[in-house]
Amino acid sequence: MKKKIAVLPGDGIGPEVTWQAIKALDAVGDRFDHYFEYCFADVGATAIDKTGSPLPDLTLEACMNADAVLFGAIGDPKYDNDPNAKVRPEQGLLALRKGLGLYANIRPVTTYSNLLHLSPLKENKVKDVDLVIFRELTGGIYFGEKGRAEDNSSAFDTCLYKREEIERITHLSFQHARQRRKKVTLVDKANVLENSRLWRHVVQELSTGYPDIELDYMFVDNAAMQLIQWPKQFDVVLTSNMFGDILSDEASVIAGSMGLLPSASIGLHTSMFEPIHGSYPQAAGSDIANPMAAILSAAMLLDSLELFEEAKVIRAAVTTLLEKGIGTPELSPRITYGTTQIGDTIAHMIAEPDFMIKDDQVNEGISTII
Numbered sequence: 001m002k003k004k005i006a007v008l009p010g011d012g013i014g015p016e017v018t019w020q021a022i023k024a025l026d027a028v029g030d031r032f033d034h035y036f037e038y039c040f041a042d043v044g045a046t047a048i049d050k051t052g053s054p055l056p057d058l059t060l061e062a063c064m065n066a067d068a069v070l071f072g073a074i075g076d077p078k079y080d081n082d083p084n085a086k087v088r089p090e091q092g093l094l095a096l097r098k099g100l101g102l103y104a105n106i107r108p109v110t111t112y113s114n115l116l117h118l119s120p121l122k123e124n125k126v127k128d129v130d131l132v133i134f135r136e137l138t139g140g141i142y143f144g145e146k147g148r149a150e151d152n153s154s155a156f157d158t159c160l161y162k163r164e165e166i167e168r169i170t171h172l173s174f175q176h177a178r179q180r181r182k183k184v185t186l187v188d189k190a191n192v193l194e195n196s197r198l199w200r201h202v203v204q205e206l207s208t209g210y211p212d213i214e215l216d217y218m219f220v221d222n223a224a225m226q227l228i229q230w231p232k233q234f235d236v237v238l239t240s241n242m243f244g245d246i247l248s249d250e251a252s253v254i255a256g257s258m259g260l261l262p263s264a265s266i267g268l269h270t271s272m273f274e275p276i277h278g279s280y281p282q283a284a285g286s287d288i289a290n291p292m293a294a295i296l297s298a299a300m301l302l303d304s305l306e307l308f309e310e311a312k313v314i315r316a317a318v319t320t321l322l323e324k325g326i327g328t329p330e331l332s333p334r335i336t337y338g339t340t341q342i343g344d345t346i347a348h349m350i351a352e353p354d355f356m357i358k359d360d361q362v363n364e365g366i367s368t369i370i
């Protein structure tokens, strides 16, 4: 099978972790006789430096013409620390999400048995956690009207949701719940915000079409607490753009590292796959960033192409490495590898015909069969 993948490495650690994901994809290609054609394109601060735009037209075009998009990370301290910069790397990512219609960002959170000690939470709280956050990605406060007074005396951001924006991700989340433990928790702030009350209204209405799925509701402040108090209660978490952003970073402490969490952004035109972490500029070029989130995002990409067995091999290779006590420094592993060495080892394992998938190594929790 031949597939075209647009690759947007971006900034900071983006290129180095994305490169490891490409090695894993190439190894999958060798093992299963597929050919992945990559089209590299600029985004974020790198694109601003080259073209003045955080999302050049050519980049969007490359994504539109691809079967899937692999995204690294964007962001640069020179913009983070300048609240007056008019052009910013993050605008590139937001424009990409809007341009490709990436309406649902799926962020699975699972644990690995030999990494439980890494979480600041008690091991019995995090063991067997298997939840997935469905984050709405092209609406809400990220995309509403905004502005700042010239004299800096005030500023505003509007949170607007349209019914259809809520409907499409709700359907997706309920359909996904059917393949899991059949529970959806809508996280909102319906006790205060009108747009959250619209979410409740629409989700309640649509839930009647899914009588087999249990639906419950939680205010986001409570959810932030419950997520670390008793994470096992969650199956599918359905939420708006900003709440999903915040809760998923919080959830990464359950897994033990930001460097472990992949994501899939389901689109109207094509879909995009990216780690949930950012450009981690402090680590850029030091070969210490964990590439597993990027590599596992590549596995989600393969799922989207219905290459399920291929995706499983990637997940099994990651699990095998972790079981051997191998990892990047933030995992405090028994054997420390750099970013590149992790990528090489995983690719090598995948390409090795004798490397077999053991059922308990697949970590089904991070597959997206939707």
Ligand SMILES: NC(=O)c1ccc[n+]([C@@H]2O[C@H](COP(=O)([O-])OP(=O)(O)OC[C@H]3O[C@@H](n4cnc5c(N)ncnc54)[C@H](O)[C@@H]3O)[C@@H](O)[C@H]2O)c1
Pocket (backbone or CB within 6 Å): 013, 017, 072, 073, 074, 075, 076, 077, 080, 090, 093, 257, 258, 259, 274, 275, 276, 277, 278, 279, 280, 281, 288, 289, 290, 291, 293, 330
């Ligand atoms: N999707 C994206 O591209 C994205 C996401 C978040 C933040 N950002 C941008 O990234 C820049 C830095 O933001 P930040 O520091 O708040 O978030 P970040 O995710 O880059 O880093 C936060 C912390 O998470 C840990 N971490 C992140 N990635 C890791 C990895 N691969 N391996 C090991 N540890 C890892 C590190 O401890 C790091 O200090 C900003 O410019 C921000 O706007 C981009």
Ligand SMILES: CC(C)[C@H](C(=O)O)[C@@H](O)C(=O)O
Pocket (backbone or CB within 6 Å): 075, 090, 093, 094, 245, 276, 278
């Ligand atoms: C960089 C930023 C625009 C982005 C977001 O807030 O969506 C990031 O935090 C993420 O989680 O992908």
Ligand SMILES: [Mg+2]
Pocket (backbone or CB within 6 Å): 245, 246, 249, 276
């Ligand atoms: Mg985020």
